[in-house]
Amino acid sequence: MLDTIGVPNIESLFQHLPEDVLLHRPLNIPRGKSEYEIVDYFRQRGDENANGYATFLGAGVYNHYRPVLVDTVVSRGEFLTSYTPYQAEISQGVLTSIFEFQTMICQLTGMDVANASMYDGSTSVPEAAMMAVRVTGRDRVLVSRAVHPEYREVLLTYAQHQGMPVEEFGYDTSAGTLDLEDLERKIDDTTAAVIIQSPNFFGIVENVKQAAAIAHAKGALLIFVFAEAVSLGLLEPPRDADIVAGELQSFAIPPSYGGPFAGIIAAKEKFLRQMPGRLVGETRDTNGNRAFCLTLSTREQHIRREKATSNICTNQALIALMATVFMSIYGKQGLRELAEQNLSKAHYLAGKVPLRFSGPFFNEFVAKTNGRGADAVNDSLLQQKIIGGLPLGRFYPELEGSVLLCCTEMVKRPDMDRVASALAN
Amino acid sequence: MLDTIGVPNIESLFQHLPEDVLLHRPLNIPRGKSEYEIVDYFRQRGDENANGYATFLGAGVYNHYRPVLVDTVVSRGEFLTSYTPYQAEISQGVLTSIFEFQTMICQLTGMDVANASMYDGSTSVPEAAMMAVRVTGRDRVLVSRAVHPEYREVLLTYAQHQGMPVEEFGYDTSAGTLDLEDLERKIDDTTAAVIIQSPNFFGIVENVKQAAAIAHAKGALLIFVFAEAVSLGLLEPPRDADIVAGELQSFAIPPSYGGPFAGIIAAKEKFLRQMPGRLVGETRDTNGNRAFCLTLSTREQHIRREKATSNICTNQALIALMATVFMSIYGKQGLRELAEQNLSKAHYLAGKVPLRFSGPFFNEFVAKTNGRGADAVNDSLLQQKIIGGLPLGRFYPELEGSVLLCCTEMVKRPDMDRVASALAN
Amino acid sequence: MIKKVRPHITQNEPLLFERSSPGKIGYQLPDLDVPAVNAEEALGKANTRTEIEDFPEVSEVDVIRHFTRLSTWNYAIDLGCYPLGSCTMKYNPRVNELVARTEGLAWAHPYQPESLSQGAMEVMAALETALAEITGMDAVTLQPAAGAHGEFTGILLIRALLESRGNPRKKILVPDSAHGTNPATATMAGYRVENIKSNDRGVVDLETLSKAVDEDVAALMVTNPNTLGVFELEIQKIAAILHDKGALVYMDGANMNALVGITRPGDFGIDVMHLNLHKTFSTPHGGGGPGSGAVAVKKHLEPFLPGPRLKRVDDRWTWNYDLPQTIGKVRAFHGNFGVLVRALAYIMAHGGDGLRRATMDAVLNANYVRALLEPHYQIAYPAPSMHECVFSDVRQAKHGVRTGDIAKRLIDYGFHPYTVSFPLIVHGALMIEPTETEGKAELDLLADALISVAEEVERDPQMVLKAPYSTRTSRVDEVGAARRPVLRWKPRDTASLAAD
């Protein structure tokens, strides 16, 4: 090969680099390890984490069962080791699955169009807000304090430098639902969007219709956010929303210490041209066979550059495929039954502990520790190999001493009873 | 579908069965479990077995590292869920890999032809013996007592009803090698085959040349058996043998409590027509492209029926594929280096313990417990999460109090030192 | 019209040996933590090989590409219906692959202490119990590695029992419709084989049988439903005939997918039988294996089973080696344990009624396909079909097209063919077993395809004779392969490289 190139050795291919930029020492990284040692290393790291604990943590990352077929499918090299399907003729596998993904997201959310995925739920929220700003030509955004705290933090990071003022409105301290008066008070005709989450961070189902009415009355868009996708198996889809931004981690995506997950943005047809991210569309090949391809890329950065709807390029395709396989396996009946099991388990435990809020909830709820303190309760549970609920004081000082408990289909009754008695004591 | 068939319900498809053979109650098997419960059940069973122990057990089942690519390949549905490649035009994947397998087995063993796999090492021994009987027209078989005890037991089971008398000959009690005088004494011109294993059950390398000379002098065939395939990376192939019967478990096949493994039979070209099992051959398709197909099936039961060379039908194809991938990954250099590591580790430990035999050994050797008793030593090791060597008294009363220790590339020096001191005490 | 497939590019790939280049490696070992030992010193020069001649030298990427590319040349259940009669090519649940890899099970050594093997032993015990319930037998051994191996075990059991009664006898009766493993097995067990001609309904003829059964007969090997997919309605009488003469009845259980939950061999006179766990119980066929040929027996045969046997002693499992009458081991260790794990997972997932439903769907599917095809192909025997249906190529043979040719043409339609030319008692058999895991849509496509081929046979037999046309490898010269066997790659042999 060197002869073909016409150089004596590989080093000479770097000779043109300025001498003083070259690294004149080996990288300070231990020499290569064998596969066996690498597997061993990560197993040890894994053993240093929680293992064999029952968990009641939710708060945006849910402990749902992952059907085996999910990894079977995503482990196929044809999916795992391909990239963005720019070349439709040899990418119909990925393209078809994304088209199915877009369709299922529309069916779940009641929206007309959905994109091929965003980084995660937290980043899809600001992208949705920016979309609303483009659509309305307004710049103010109102976000509910019951939206996931980290989603709101990411929204602020994105908003701060785009002249996009973000203001929060409160929640009803007894019901745990939106404080609609506060919303009414704060919304005006400079408001581009009102952002709500349901089930909200407290697990409580919001009244989307009312929120939409208030937003629309002022000409603002309603952005509906979901963090627990399984809830869509049971909850009325947010048909009154204009844009939906969500997180699909619940659909067979491992918690994996917080990522990779898959976010989505779905919207009403009329906002299509302002959607961020990739879209797959149906078309034909020259033989008249149905085919799929990336489309409407004039919205995207590689064509539109500084005027693009977003800078997103690489998305979360393989993770979205996990969700697609999950949705296929559970299907119409299964997703509902799964949601019902979550609902039933959560209500079983909720029935045995002091609740902080009175609103209707899905598979999460806020429990009071009645003065004992969240940490004390959780420490006692850790002794029983149970990871308790999330102490809310961290994100809501006013809820210090309350914990956010989640019950998925994976929690077992005896563990729930242990949690109940820990909270009762 | 029922209409097309013309029956009112599925039950009527069974109406013609005699009433009194029908099972009039449900099977006494608990109703179907969910995937999650099944995974949970087997995980619990797994937890009841040894976990996280260092092991020095070998004796026909070896604890070698399994490269990740092995499962990646055998998990592909195209390999996992196909069957015997009867239809060559849509089975070239399996056929090609078997042809490569046959080739690599020949390269390893120094034989001319190898089949597509047998059930395991233990069953390939009697199949080889029966082959020798067909070839020589004689019926007596001599087997070394240093051949794996369970292989010999299986040989006897097969032999007992075919008028195939099996006699054992001994081993040199100081060297642990073949007792060639005893062989000389027992062999005669009714002997069809002499069966030896190397490394033998004690881990000791036999003198194949001498054994072959003795067998051939009397017109008998030499059947060479191997149970530790990794040894072939370093040991001179048994070119002087006429038939080779072996076990490939060492080649990335999980111990799995004893199976599924993969056996092989390889032989000199001239014995081809007497080989049992499937063979893949190279040929052409009608376009002149190289192609592979099952061949010489006139030897097999589905054509030859009661005159077949064996009754074997389903073999161990997928397991043989594991071995094929393993051999591909390690390759020429790797298999040797792997064998050298095994050799070095075994000799490190052997250097620190009292040895029972003086013969040259590969990765196994017999250590004396000097009166303490094998069980006492192993119990003390179990306390340190180490599974010690196999107590030999079970198979060789005369070796009561000795243990067969194996050191693969997976054993770590600190554990070897613990074993050494346990034996020293 | 071919609805099921379209051609697409697939990668060519040379043999690994042709891909090799000196010094290339795809592995890395940990650093040696002990002093390196010189092989020639430790083993002696004569015992140490210089190298493994022509062994592959490739990179890790080479390996994954090699096998991934090869895999794309292969048909499989995961790609579509695989109606290979008598092989029960049903869906192989992927959860079974996961549980078989459970660390504590996959890495269990057969010689590790029983105290550290309770989980593995429990799995085997649970499976033995389930299989005994399913077959209606009293005891089960899981040691045999495949069906044929189970047959061998079963016949040895019969021999041992008869021997214990003073006379092992000389003959095994085998219907002419039987699978080749049956007669081959009988020979291996030291018996003479006497073939029993099936009657015009394709089943065992009682008279012929009665005549054949005498004091020299050790047993009859019967397959039920037989290889025509027909249930032996007189099975109880058949058993009686043998039992009256002190002989036993072995049942080849390869077709249990037609019976599970509906009827039990133990209830219709069978003394001993094998099950193909890789058929009825969904363990993957893996391109030819592995399988498991569990053998179930009635009480009187139990003492002879291969050892060791599981035994419950104060709440713990132990292995019992004290079996004075055992035939001895038929395989080292405990059988194809990993396959047993998968079979138990399958049984757990279905449960009693799930297993029964599966049987009913299997029979439904076979009869549906039969109904669709009967107008176009000659059914071999009019008797009702159970889990598979067998046709004859007599009509197509008139046009010079045989079952093997129809099979090749079926490939162009996107299906793996049925079983060709078996059973032998049928003129050019087409043996079709859809299994319960196929949906109606796939079965309709299969029937459409076969009907379309039947029409092609009449319109253009010559075209059919040269099929397949759409595969990357056209019809393969099997005769040439056998005439001049090339069974391994050799360095010189690189001629056709470019073409592959």
Added chain:
Amino acid sequence: MIKKVRPHITQNEPLLFERSSPGKIGYQLPDLDVPAVNAEEALGKANTRTEIEDFPEVSEVDVIRHFTRLSTWNYAIDLGCYPLGSCTMKYNPRVNELVARTEGLAWAHPYQPESLSQGAMEVMAALETALAEITGMDAVTLQPAAGAHGEFTGILLIRALLESRGNPRKKILVPDSAHGTNPATATMAGYRVENIKSNDRGVVDLETLSKAVDEDVAALMVTNPNTLGVFELEIQKIAAILHDKGALVYMDGANMNALVGITRPGDFGIDVMHLNLHKTFSTPHGGGGPGSGAVAVKKHLEPFLPGPRLKRVDDRWTWNYDLPQTIGKVRAFHGNFGVLVRALAYIMAHGGDGLRRATMDAVLNANYVRALLEPHYQIAYPAPSMHECVFSDVRQAKHGVRTGDIAKRLIDYGFHPYTVSFPLIVHGALMIEPTETEGKAELDLLADALISVAEEVERDPQMVLKAPYSTRTSRVDEVGAARRPVLRWKPRDTASLAAD
């Protein structure tokens, strides 16, 4: 002559929705161990949906067949060379997939106690350290989910620093050769983009740059090597020009595969950069993602990094949220942790010299392909190539064939095409990045194919314009797709079913 592929049948497959039949299921849930709750009672009728309209209803077999069949329609690295320029489509080691699934890591919840997260935190710490060493920077954040996300993070860091100095400034300079994410990112961070024209050598022109840099300029986003695969030889001067004016230099690290172990951005004046772990560090692209856009910074930018930050407190890792100057989180939780695990595994497997060797092989391969192709295609710029080489289609355009057409024809030869029409400063760019994991044999086939296409362009341009011919899907009508967007399946939309 096409040596690399042959056509073979591939299964057709309808959309899942077209496969559905009412009541079909592919799941089973455990029995509920608590009383069932009525949804309408618990949530209110208005909040409870009746059903998920048209959602799939298929069996488990349907699912595995569906996705297995779809997968066979796809090209991938595991099938062959994937020379997509700027994407670094190198082999994705399978061991990385295994370790990322290690139970304690894959099932770690980001809110579980730190005492039960030490392993995950250690992995992140180890990776941060390794990436700092590789880039020559002082601190690393692993939070960004992809390259573009890293760019956004990096520009916000610059903005925060400048703000802390009193003026965030107004403009970001972006060379016209830059990737589209660069200008798009600058806008999202509230900056005006000013494009810098590259000079006739395809690199940043110092004069043009100096003129453009003033007190309004916050930073330059430079890619090095740039998108032509050319190293910015005057990178230090470039940095100096910006630093002199109090501006910063952002480096797009997408092309780090050309530099690792050879030179470090931290050593040639870069203030902040991102790495695409899914490129340089081999994590799988998965049909479009996930990725990770780790950002490395110099000391002066560290205080502004997103939180929380890892902190070592008496031999244990803790998360430090006390970051007064942070720009805030750019993503919830801790980034694409599963991708980080894979990247660390890759670094461990290679070690320092292994990484350097990989870089050298990548550059060798690119230059080898360039050497083979230069006689047949117009190299875009004569400058020496690093890890990729970029050609122009000027010669082929004379025959009316553009880079996109050549790409389609290349598919018939069994390859995934190079990157088409990027960078924009090249007339019809062919951007080829082979990566180090391709062997000579595969590269020779690639070059042969491209040379053969070049000849076809001269002999028969019309033929090339209609390619590909050998794929199950012929050339796809992308214009039509955009004109009348159909972005989801709808019940009526079952017309073309048969054909698929």
